[in-house]
Amino acid sequence: MGDHVSGKxxxxxxxARRTGCNLETIRYYEKIGMMPDPPRTASGYRVYDVTHVGRLRFILRGRELGFSIEELRGLLQLVDRxxxxxxxxxxxxxQHLADVRAKIADLxxxxxxxAATAAQCSGKQVPECPVLEALAS
Amino acid sequence: MGDHVSGKxxxxxxxARRTGCNLETIRYYEKIGMMPDPPRTASGYRVYDVTHVGRLRFILRGRELGFSIEELRGLLQLVDRxxxxxxxxxxxxxQHLADVRAKIADLxxxxxxxAATAAQCSGKQVPECPVLEALAS
DNA sequence: CCTTGAGTCTGTAGTTACTACAGACCCTAT
DNA sequence: ATAGGGTCTGTAGTAACTACAGACTCAAGG
Structure with a gap:
């Protein structure tokens, strides 16, 4: 049985395959309460359906956009309620956008x-180097 | 005795005060081999001198410029030898500059x-929201 | 001399967001 | 029946710190 056989x-x-998520990450998200505890088979295997696919995709998209787990938790709590x-x-x-912009400015x-320091380097086989001077100054 | 009394x-x-470094971070850098094991007093207190100030400043400046500990370790090994x-x-x-530029591009x-998604928000007291749609799509 | 408070020592646990095992099950196909 | 996959659990590792607890040391005040 699998994904393509029954459709549920x-x-x-x-x-994991449907979402591109790492296998272990799914268990991790469950552990930290981002994904609901799924039902289990008699032998203990987790059983997911399309609602889980949707939720995991939501989380993964949010992560791609740089939202932290805590930020997403806040978002999901609103949605869940x-x-x-x-x-x-x-x-x-x-708020998140402001954080991203701050990081960009920092970088x-x-x-x-x-760039300015490396541009001063001669690039020769000599021990003295503007980069080291900048760090040691 | 202290910093300003004897000069050594x-x-x-x-x-920590001279470099602006966190107190515990100094011990951490020692533990991971970025700072040399300093001499000790008879009762076990670490004793530093100006060479330690210079080296710690080097590390801290490097960190401010986004070099990883491993990158700095490489730099310091060259310098030490x-x-x-x-x-x-x-x-x-x-190489580090290229990494920084990649991070900027990503952000x-x-x-x-x-920005584009948030700009579509009505900002009203309604449940439907372009941001959620973008995440759930 | 003794106390008190500040500084220091050690080892260890917590942080973020995963990722990667080991060792035990389970399930299916041959 | 067995071989091979997949799955289960708990735990440890990653990067770069930061923060504590509990013991010790040191200098100054009474």
């Missing part, structure tokens, strides 16, 4: 210093 | 998606 009753590997409003979700998104600052 | 024989807190050349250091720096991609 996905095993863990099936869910059915109490979310566009205003709330937008506020969380914009750009770093990039400038690195 | 810094204790751990003195080194006195075998570094500007060419080698420049190569390591440019910019994320920023675009977040």
């Amino acid at each position: 009753g996905l095993k863990r590997a099936d869910l 059915g109490t979310q409003t566009c205003a709330e979700v937008k506020a969380l998104t914009e 750009k600052r770093i990039e400038k210093v690195l | 024989g810094l204790k751990r807190a003195d080194l 006195g075998t570094q050349t500007c060419a080698e250091v420049k190569a390591l720096t440019e 910019k991609r994320i920023e675009k998606v977040l």
Whole structure:
């Protein structure tokens, strides 16, 4: 049995393949309460269905967009309770966007210093180096 | 006794204050071999001098520039052996610069998606939200 | 001299978000 | 019946710190 045979009753590997998620990560998300505890077969195997696929995709997309697990937990709690409003979700998104922009600014600052310093290097087989001077100064 | 009294024989807190480094981080860097094991007083207190200040500043500046511990370990090994050349250091720096640029590109991609999606939000007290749709799609 | 408070010592646990085992089951196909 | 996969559990490892508990040491005040 598997994914393509019956259309329901996905095993863990099936869910992983459908979502592109790592096999172990699924168990991890369950453990930390991001994914619900799925029903089990008599012998203890997890059984998933399309709702699990949807939820896992939600989490994975959120992670791709740089949301932390805690941020996603907040989002999912709103959704799970059915109490979310566009205003709330937008506020969380914009907070996250601000964090992303701060990280970009930080990395750009770093990039400038690195590029400027490396540009001063002779690149020769000599021990003295502007990069080391910049670090040791 | 302390930092300002004798000019030598810094204790751990003195080194921390002079470099802005967290107290515990100093011990951590020692443990992972980034800082040398310092001499000790008879009762076991670590005793630092200016060479330790220089080395710790080197590490901290490198970290500020986003070098990983392993990257800095490579740099420091060259310096410790006195075998570094500007060419080698420049190569390591440019590799790191490429990594930084890749991270910036990644974050910019994320920023675009977040900004575009959030811009579609009505921001009203309604349950439907473009952000949730983007995640659940 | 003794106490008190601050500093230091050690080892260990917590953080984030996974990833990768080991050793025991289970299930299916030959 | 058995061989091979897949699955189960719990645990340890990753990066780079940070924070504690409990014991010890040290200098200054009374």
